[in-house]
Amino acid sequence: MVNEVLQATGLRKVYGERVAVQDVSLSLRPGEVLGLLGPNGAGKSTTVGMICGLTVPDAGRVTLSGGVSLSSDEAAYKRRIGLVPQDIALYEELPARMNLELCGALYGLAPDLIRRRAAEVLALVGLTDRAQDRPATFSGGMKRRLNIACALLHDPDVLLLDEPTAGVDPQSRNAIFDNLEALKAAGKALIYTTHYMEEAERLADRIVIIDHGRVVASGTQAELFARLPAAQTLQIELDGEPDDAALAGLPGLRRTGQRLDVQLPDLGRDAGPLLAALAQRGVRVRGLASSRATLEDVFLQLTGRALRD
Template identity: 55%
Template sequence: MLKINNLRKTYKDLVAVSDVSFTLERGQLVGLLGPNGAGKTTTVSMIAGLVTPDRGEVLIGDHRLSGDTDPVKRRIGLVPQDLALYDELTAHDNLRFFGALYDLTGAALEQSIASVLELVELSDRASDRVKTFSGGMKRRLNLAAGLLHDPDILLLDEPTVGVDPQSRNAIFDNLEALKQRGKALLYTTHYMEEAERLADRIVVIDHGNVIANETLAELHARVPAGPDGGRATLETVFLMLTGRSLRD
């Protein structure tokens, strides 16, 4: 469904992404992991059309993504790391605005709003201003805003930062449900346990390159079992792949 071929992006002398390729299939969740500055957000930004790659291509189905107004962008939903919401507007008004960006109007828009609010369990707060919401509620609404136009591919950039366990669990349930519906999910995170719980496959990026693109079992197999016979954690595998030196 989503194919990334040899993406590269530089900013003057800084190579943000050197050479990144991977695929994402329908009903699959791929965890995109990497240390700070590894190139995860730039990769997601290129897939979402926010940044133009210097080289490489993003294929949605068989269609190469190109230009701001490419209709294929409708098949992508973005859930940014920031709480990209208008605090002074109600949840409903926020969603009405974001839906209209995809040309949704009238009954179809209202139906989409009701559907996503129900999914994230915020239907009863639709008329409240976002500034009155808790951090977890804002995160759920942030997710809902990315789903309004019913995209096939959802790009989630650290969608659980700063939320309590209850809200995080609710978001996981939402993502499981979306997977069941056949959505393809690309999920960036620093929380290894989230990737372990959700991801069908894990792509590890470091210094702008893909250094691993495997299933969880394959990654675990890279590290020998401990003396007690227990398998290594994903964090141990991640540190083995990316090293222990501190990153900016």
């Protein structure tokens, strides 16, 4: 696609006899959040490592818009990538501003630009008033936000975030979400890995699910929900207990006392005929409620429910 800022094709990484990533391909557009999901050990962090240049792929290629790649111009490539790693990566005894200045110096930015960018990213993550404080005195959420600021200091086109809310409280998570939504609105392209399905549902425009090192599904949330046998559930509260014969022949019903649960591919299309059939059989309905499938339902269907070490 012409508007892609990043294109990864056929990524593969092998450690000894273990294939960590096999033929993973994905793309990213400006102003888009791509959720990268998978069970523990599925290959998410290895994929992120290959995209940001920390891990050398055994096969495959990552290219940025303009044809820039690690092999063609490593320095130019890395200047356009920002990484927020899974583990906190800060100098705990240096003030927050000095952490940022060090990042800027490593990217070869001019001192005046470093000072301006440090002020901008500290304001973005809400840490302006803590600029002179050491991260050792910060909460976990504040450290995560400073990590994001460090990854943004050189103004990259693409930001990779590897489980950036691990171990933080709900207030800090929401602050991080606000930061990322502001970056998306500014046209930044984000790849976001997480184990929290509700985060992906809130943030991601498209989702790639990896299992055993391979892509098992890719698309918008609506496209992923379409893979489920039924995407919505109708709960029907009955007025009294009907005779079982009255429910015979109606497919997909699960009865618990005076309640029926039925999974429907399309609630708007399928609920009416079902309720009409119940009325024709003399089954009186007292109340209705509905719920839709979640991203977790899709994830578990594709990757299974077994525990992963």
